[in-house]
Amino acid sequence: MTASSSMLNRRSMLRGAALGAIATPALVGKGIAQGKVTWRVQSHWPKASSSFTDSLGVLATVLEERTDGAFKLEPLGAGEFAKGPDIYNILRKGVVPMATLSPSYIQDQAQAASFVYGIPGTFRESWQLQHAIKNLGLEDLVNEDLNKEGVMLMAEKVLPVEMVVSKRIESADDFRGLKIRSSGTMIDYLAAAGAAPQYVPGSELYQALSSGVVDGAHWGAAIGAKSMSLWEVCKFHCKPGLGMTTDAYAVNMDQLDSLDDDMRTALIDTMQNRFFLRSQEYQHKEAIALASGIEENGIEVITLPDDVLEMLSGASKDIMAKEAEKGERAAKAADIYRELMTDFGYI
Incomplete structure (x- = not known):
């Protein structure tokens, strides 16, 4: 059974569940009587983010073409109705029928959410997390929890996570105390190596960096840094990456x-x-x-020091163990990770 078909079966079983307030017809769509639907989609991406156009924008175009114009999506930039973790609540209540979000926002709603978001320091290539999410059942484990609240999640893409910083890092002392914009399990990961991570919504990130509220950030990797103009204020791009992560679509099941x-x-x-x-x-x-950033923005690619990498390696094991303790579905997700990492020779 495919992931999409299994989610649809769960959706059918949960038809009629109480979800709280649902969207008004004006927000859900127009022209339904004529067989046409328009859905507003609250994105967690600011309109400046490349994914607002290249992910959500392309999805809207392809869907409209596939349905001969009958199904249209109206993308909303971060903060138009809600931003960050608040997006899940307006989706669950039906204020909008669809949203994009980071799985890190729903860690309190789904035991396995952190595993779909990506445990830092584990998978090293995009296809590995893709395989775990779609073929080995991570997405289904998250939906076992979300479906009970009338929400269905589908991963949107897998992407690398890399930091940009405004200060050169040559030792653990340089890294210690750096204020890094982060989210989800990445916060624990960076904190374990001595940084001082904190969450900042995407719509406020550039201002936070330019004013010195934070010293660096991760917003995806090179594409995110370029599209969000982070290289204007952070000239050091860090390697290796912190791991692989995901963005996601979420739909109100009613x-x-x-x-x-x-x-x-x-x-x-x-x-x-x-x-x-x-x-x-x-x-x-x-x-x-990344090549563009080096040539056009004058960024410098730096390698995190060995002492920082050693601390991060230990943090990865601790985070996985801690996340696995959240419940039965989290434990199953951890087993998927461990089995794959054993097959790849990582552990």
Whole structure:
């Protein structure tokens, strides 16, 4: 059974569950009586982010073309209705029928969310996390929890995580106390190596960096740094990456149920297909973006010192063990990670 079909089966079983307030018709769509639907999609990406256009924008275009204009998505930039972790709540309540978010925002709602977000210091290549999410069941484990609240999540892409900083890092002493914008398990990861990570919404990130509120950040890797203009204020791009992570689409299941079968299938199939296409495209564009940053922005690629990397390695094991203790589904997710990492010779 595919991930999309298993989620649809769960959706059908949960039809009619109480979800709290649902969206008003004006927010959900227009022209439904004529067989046309428009969904507003609250994104966690600011409009300046490349993924607002290259992920959500492309999804909207492909879906509209596939349905001959009958199904349209109206993307909303971060903060138009909500931003950061608040996005999940407005989606669950039906204020909008669809959203994009980071799985790090839903760690309190789904035991295995951190494993879909990506445990830092584990997988080293994009395809490895793709395989774990879509083929080995990580996404399904998250949806076992979210479906109970009337929400379905589908991973949008896998992307690398790399830091940019405003100060050169040559030792653990240089790293210690650095204020790094982060989220999810990455916060614990960076803190274990002595940094002082904190969460800042994407819409406020550039200002936080330029004013010195934070000394660095991760927003994806090179593509994110370029599209968000982070290299204007952070001239040092750090290698190796902190790990692989994901962005995700999330859908209110009552609104999904309200679609006819063709519309529903078009949406889910398009999201599923775009996941693999976008993940591969992203790797190519990462190389282009980094070369551009060196040539056009004068950035310097630096390697994190060995003493910092040693602390990060130990933190990865601790984070995995801690996340696995959240419950049965989290333990299953940890087993998926460990088995794959054993197969790859990482442990």
